[in-house]
Amino acid sequence: MSKKIVLTGGGSAGHVTPNLALIPGLSGHGIEVHYIGTEEGIEHTLVHGVPYHVIEAGKMRRYASAKNISDIFKIFKGYGQAKKILRSLRPDLVFAKGGFVSVPVAWAAAKLNIPVILHESDYTPGLANRLCTKKAQKICLSFDTRDAHDGKGILTGSPIRGDLLTGDRAAGLEKLGFSGSKPVLLIMGGSLGAQAINDAVDAGIEELTKRYSIVHLRGKGKLNPALDDNPDYRQFEYVEEGLNDIFAAADLALSRSGANAIFEFLALKLPALLVPLPLSASRGDQILNANYFQKRGYAKVLEQENLNRDTLLEALRDLEAHRQELVLNMAQSTEADGTSNVLNIILESIGVK
16 A cells, blocks of 8 residues: 655745655655645646645744634634544645645644654744644754754755756756856845845946846845846846756856755755845844855855845855855755755655665
């Protein structure tokens, strides 16, 4: 009888795409894969090719809100729905990537004595994963924080979509209309873009394009038509088709420090200048992510509070000067192959060789 696994996670792309990266490897080992998510979450639009089961999930907020009360009922309803689905499927394992939907699923699995493995992308766990920790047998970690996980933590890195590693530099340069005579700088700020990065780039665009050919993923609604005539600058809100070729064309990156993005850079050995989301706009996870990568010699960091035209130009020159050193450090990393590392943990846990 073939093995069966349930994947869960949602609410943001960061809680879904690592799961998607695992599906080909799981299916290739003859494992039947199911996904549990919400109807309104981004996971519903991203997950294809495997059976998808819908439950409700309440959002757990760290601040006072009247919705906290109504969402408690959603959590318990989702728990009941998840238990019914799991009882019907009888999977060998639940793999939970985080986000609010993973909580009722992990709790239901534990109640039914189904083993649970968590994956934590960030340096410190989000609230959903903290609520699931006691239910898990193992916790796969992108960052080496094993001491904080009561012996359950295993350093794996983060699963990366295999297609990102198959890009063609020549195809990327052709798509962008660049000759390749200058280093190609990839700039990205997450799915919504990063206005602080965009502003600093816009202010220094003349100097930047003297040195680099730039491809800039600015975020939805953040294009700057005034820059369209610059022959060494290409801007997009975001890119879906051919992103792997653009990555392959890039020599350097300027980016926020969300876990998915920086582990993509690590897998691609792409030196990056990271500008983490500041504490005023986050719980500080991007700052910790960025500092960890800088300490390991995988990237350089420029705090948003210090970001302006001049500091950006200086930091990029420093990044370029240390490019080969960063590439060598990334090539020696055991965290770079997160997809295989996590897949091996799952296969070992369900007895598949």
